[in-house]
Amino acid sequence: MITVRPYLPEDRAAVLALTPRLAEGVATWRDPGAVSTAVLGWVTGSLERTGNDDHGTFVAVHDGHVAGxxxxxxxxxxxxxxxxxxxxxxxxxxAERTGVGSTLMSAAESWARAHGLHRVTLETGAANLPARAFYRSLGFTEEDVRLSKPI
Ligand SMILES: CC(C)(COP(=O)(O)OP(=O)(O)OC[C@H]1O[C@@H](n2cnc3c(N)ncnc32)[C@H](O)[C@@H]1OP(=O)(O)O)[C@@H](O)C(=O)NCCC(=O)NCCS
Known part of the structure; x- marks a missing residue:
């Protein structure tokens, strides 16, 4: 069974071990080293802000292990x-395709409602086709598109 609960300091290593997956689907023309550094920075920054009223971090636990x-x-x-x-x-x-991602997004939506917010937004790489299919399955539609070309 999957349970979702607020992040605790003892989850840090497990969360950081999953973090490199955030580089999946980043455009191939971006420097992989810089991407790795950036994703680590995003997550460590988020973990530092956890506990602030305007920031939530949730973990999914399956069989005693952090699954997302x-x-x-x-x-x-x-x-x-x-x-x-x-x-x-x-x-x-x-843990993919077992409903962990959907359960985590439900937790994020509950957090948003509890904070009086009426819309959930996010960004993902155009090349991240699995994530785009996942978000589509949850009812997300595209709102902005960023274009890029080498010169
Ligand atoms: C994207 C991600 C979060 C999905 O998590 P998940 O736990 O596998 O998703 P779920 O099991 O809740 O899937 C729910 C539905 O989303 C869709 N979906 C999920 N992964 C999919 C994939 N690879 N291809 C097509 N559809 C997919 C399906 O409709 C799925 O329902 P189904 O399994 O009954 O067909 C996960 O693959 C992941 O961590 N990817 C790497 C990191 C990443 O890209 N994060 C998002 C960056 S913003």
Whole structure:
């Protein structure tokens, strides 16, 4: 059975072990070393902010092991609307397609509702086709598209 609970300091090593998966689906033209450094920075930053009222981190536990994590915070859209923003979501390869990701996203949505927010937003790589299919299955639609070309 999967349970989801708030992140605890003793989850840190397990969460950091899953973090490199955030590099999946980043555009092939980006420097892999810089990507690895950035994803580690995002997650360590999120863990430092955990416990602040405007930041949530949840872990999924399966058979006593951390099978995934999600972080959620508040982000103000350019219209002034305050949205929930899912910064990081990772599921362990062994636990994929067992509902862990969906359960973590439900926890993020509950956190958002409890904070009076009415929309959940996130960003993912255009090349991250599994994640895009996953988010589509949860009812997300594309809102912005960032374009890029070498010059
Ligand atoms: C994307 C990710 C979070 C999905 O987690 P998960 O626990 O496997 O997802 P779930 O089991 O809850 O899947 C729910 C539904 O999403 C869709 N889905 C999930 N993974 C999919 C895939 N690889 N291809 C197509 N559809 C997929 C399916 O509709 C699935 O339902 P089904 O298994 O009954 O067909 C996970 O693959 C992951 O951690 N990837 C690496 C890190 C990453 O890309 N994070 C997101 C970056 S923003």
């Amino acid at each position: 994590f999600v972080t959620v915070t508040v982000r103000t859209h350019f219209t002034g609307a305050r949205d929930a923003y899912v910064g990081e979501l990772v599921v362990s390869p062994e």
